[in-house]
Amino acid sequence: MKLVVQVKLLPTPEQAAALEATLRVCNRAATHVASVAFDTGVKDRNGLQKLLYTDIKATFGLSAQPAVRVVKKVVDAYAALAAQARAGLLGKATSKRYRRAMSSPVSFRPEAAQPFDDRCLSWQQDVRDRVRLRRDQRGTLSSWPFHQLGRHLAYKARQTGVAFLEVDAAHTSQRCPRCGHTEKANRPAREHFRCRRCGLAGPADVVAGVNVRDRARSAWVFVTMPVPATAAQPEAKGRCDP
Numbered sequence: 001m002k003l004v005v006q007v008k009l010l011p012t013p014e015q016a017a018a019l020e021a022t023l024r025v026c027n028r029a030a031t032h033v034a035s036v037a038f039d040t041g042v043k044d045r046n047g048l049q050k051l052l053y054t055d056i057k058a059t060f061g062l063s064a065q066p067a068v069r070v071v072k073k074v075v076d077a078y079a080a081l082a083a084q085a086r087a088g089l090l091g092k093a094t095s096k097r098y099r100r101a102m103s104s105p106v107s108f109r110p111e112a113a114q115p116f117d118d119r120c121l122s123w124q125q126d127v128r129d130r131v132r133l134r135r136d137q138r139g140t141l142s143s144w145p146f147h148q149l150g151r152h153l154a155y156k157a158r159q160t161g162v163a164f165l166e167v168d169a170a171h172t173s174q175r176c177p178r179c180g181h182t183e184k185a186n187r188p189a190r191e192h193f194r195c196r197r198c199g200l201a202g203p204a205d206v207v208a209g210v211n212v213r214d215r216a217r218s219a220w221v222f223v224t225m226p227v228p229a230t231a232a233q234p235e236a237k238g239r240c241d242p
C-alpha cells in the first residue's frame with residue numbers, strides 16, 4: 001500500500017538557512033549545467049550526467065541525489081522549451097521572441113524550486129535536544145518527532161482498519177478525569193497524580209491516558225455523527241449497528 005502524505009516542514013532558523021543555501025547551490029549548479037548543455041548540444045539525461053555528474057559533485061559540493069536532480073531539472077527545462085517552440089508558443093522561428101529564447105542557455109533563479117525527496121531529507125532528526133527555544137515556540141518544535149510517530153500510527157491503523165484519531169494533549173496530565181479540576185498542583189510529583197479538589201489519586205501516566213481516551217471518545221461522537229437526512233443513503237435507514 002502506498003500512502004501519499006502531505007507534510008509541512010517546520011525547520012528551525014538554522015535548518016531553514018541550510019535548506020535555503022542548498023537550494024541556491026542547486027540552482028547555481030543547474031545554471032552551469034544548462035550552459036554546458038547549450039554549448040555542447042548535449043541535452044539528454046544520460047549524456048549530461050556522464051559529462052557533468054562528477055563535476056557537479058566536486059565543484060558545487062552536492063551529494064549524489066541532488067546532483068542527479070539538478071541534471072534532470074535542466075533536461076526538463078530544455079524539453080519544455082522545445083515543446084513550447086514546437087507548439088508555436090514562441091512565435092515563428094524568425095521572430096524576436098523565438099530567437100531570444102533559443103539563442104542563450106536556460107538559467108535558473110537562485111530560489112527556483114528544487115525537488116527534494118526522501119533520499120535528500122532525513123525524517124530521523126530529533127531537533128528537540130539541540131535547540132532551546134522560547135516557551136511559546138516549544139510546542140511547534142517538539143511536535144516534529146511526534147508528527148512522525150503520528151504518521152506511522154495512522155498508517156498502521158489504516159492497514160488494519162482501526163479508527164485513528166488525534167486529540168489535543170494539552171493539560172491531559174494535570175486534569176482530573178473524575179471532577180474535571182485542572183491544576184498544575186494535581187501533580188505533586190512526576191509520577192503521581194492527586195486531584196486537589198476531589199482527592200482522586202493514581203499513577204500520572206494512567207490518569208493522563210484516561211484523559212486522552214475521554215477526549216478521543218468525545219471526538220469520535222462527531223466523526224460518527226449521522227449525516228443529515230437529505231444526504232443519507234436510503235439503504236442506511238433502519239440500521240442501528242454502531
Ligand SMILES: [Zn+2]
Nearest residue numbers: 176179195198
Ligand atoms: Zn478531581
